[in-house]
Amino acid sequence: MHILIVDDNPTNVIIIREILKREKYTNITTSSSAREMFGYLGVEDSGEVNVPKMNKVDLVLLDMMMPEMDGIEACRIVQQHDELRDIPIIMVTAVGDSKKLAEALDAGAVDYVTKPINKVELLARIRLALRLKHEKDWHKERDQHIQDELKLASQVQHAVLSVPIQETNIQIEALYKPSFELAGDLYAWYPLGEGRYGVILLDMMGHGISSSLFCMFIASVLKDTVTTYVEPEKVIQELNRRFNQLHIENQLVQYYFTAIYLVVDTKYKRVDYVNAGHPPGLFFHDNSEITKLSTTTFPVGLFDRIEAEPKSFSYEGAAHLVLYTDGLLEMVEGDQDVQLEFLINELKSSHHINKQQIEKVFFDEISSQERDDDKCLVWISLAEGAELG
Numbered sequence: 001m002h003i004l005i006v007d008d009n010p011t012n013v014i015i016i017r018e019i020l021k022r023e024k025y026t027n028i029t030t031s032s033s034a035r036e037m038f039g040y041l042g043v044e045d046s047g048e049v050n051v052p053k054m055n056k057v058d059l060v061l062l063d064m065m066m067p068e069m070d071g072i073e074a075c076r077i078v079q080q081h082d083e084l085r086d087i088p089i090i091m092v093t094a095v096g097d098s099k100k101l102a103e104a105l106d107a108g109a110v111d112y113v114t115k116p117i118n119k120v121e122l123l124a125r126i127r128l129a130l131r132l133k134h135e136k137d138w139h140k141e142r143d144q145h146i147q148d149e150l151k152l153a154s155q156v157q158h159a160v161l162s163v164p165i166q167e168t169n170i171q172i173e174a175l176y177k178p179s180f181e182l183a184g185d186l187y188a189w190y191p192l193g194e195g196r197y198g199v200i201l202l203d204m205m206g207h208g209i210s211s212s213l214f215c216m217f218i219a220s221v222l223k224d225t226v227t228t229y230v231e232p233e234k235v236i237q238e239l240n241r242r243f244n245q246l247h248i249e250n251q252l253v254q255y256y257f258t259a260i261y262l263v264v265d266t267k268y269k270r271v272d273y274v275n276a277g278h279p280p281g282l283f284f285h286d287n288s289e290i291t292k293l294s295t296t297t298f299p300v301g302l303f304d305r306i307e308a309e310p311k312s313f314s315y316e317g318a319a320h321l322v323l324y325t326d327g328l329l330e331m332v333e334g335d336q337d338v339q340l341e342f343l344i345n346e347l348k349s350s351h352h353i354n355k356q357q358i359e360k361v362f363f364d365e366i367s368s369q370e371r372d373d374d375k376c377l378v379w380i381s382l383a384e385g386a387e388l389g
Contacts, residue, residue, distance in 0.1 A: 184211030
């Protein structure tokens with residue numbers, strides 16, 4: 001336990017140090033001024049802090065009245081640095097002015113003792129301050145451990161996302177920014193053979209850990225479901241069945257997710273899809289016509305069974321298809337029609353994705369005051385290409 005005594009009066013320093021030594025506090029350092037204390041704590045003239053490991057301090061006993069800079073101002077400066085503000089500071093003062101004492105506490109001091117020093121009072125306040133610091137340190141370590149675990153979980157969650165596809169007839173890639181470490185959005189695509197590809201984008205209700213866990217469950221069954229059932233209505237119905245297996249007794253919130261799943265057939269130039277309560281996908285034809293892939297059934301997980309009526313359309317020439325979550329729409333002020341019109345205008349100019357422009361408009365932090373929802377966009381470029389045999 002390392003205690004730093006800061007006082008310009010040598011007699012006061014000797015008295016406090018002897019009291020501490022008799023109570024087995026032997027790791028004691030002294031400073032005669034606030035400036036000297038700053039140097040010991042590693043506060044540089046530039047304002048940065050570089051604390052030597054050997055100088056790590058657990059508690060500061062700081063005299064309130066000192067020349068050049070008083071204890072209150074010194075305490076304020078210490079509180080300005082993240083690396084130092086958790087060090088408890090106990091003011092040592094002969095001043096009985098309640099306003100000054102209140103000012104010291106407002107400046108960041110955790111407690112105070114008055115001169116002449118009362119041994120019992122001093123030791124009691126030191127024990128209290130150190131106990132509170134120990135609890136704070138424990139919470140910081142636990143929070144750091146949780147953050148490390150969340151980062152690891154985030155890496156695992158990102159690892160299940162599909163990598164871009166670059167084929168002659170089709171290119172698929174995504175832009176993705178979660179609102180927190182863990183997210184409730186999930187996208188995936190799978191080659192189905194004969195020039196067909198299954199593509200899905202889903203948005204779990206809510207955010208954070210609970211939604212991400214439900215997402216990871218869906219991710220664990222997704223490939224098997226898509227490659228086994230293939231057809232959009234059967235895939236959505238099977239996901240609904242699987243999701244309802246996660247029945248939680250007496251849950252206060254019923255979890256569900258919206259999803260849009262489609263099968264792109266590059267051989268026969270056809271798209272089959274089911275939209276389960278998701279924002280409408282946008283298909284941009286080569287002739288500037290736009291097809292909206294609107295809702296065809298309920299979100300997944302709301303009911304034990306859902307009827308999923310598939311929709312289909314054909315295309316000729318080059319085209320592109322954009323799927324997105326509602327976090328993108330919320331970037332635009334206005335009702336859904338206004339939001340959708342803005343989205344269409346930003347995405348219609350080319351069949352090839354312009355990542356830089358999309359990130360600037362929809363994903364950059366500058367374009368959003370708060371990251372209160374996950375944002376995801378899946379872009380599918382379709383080229384004329386060669387006919388598959």
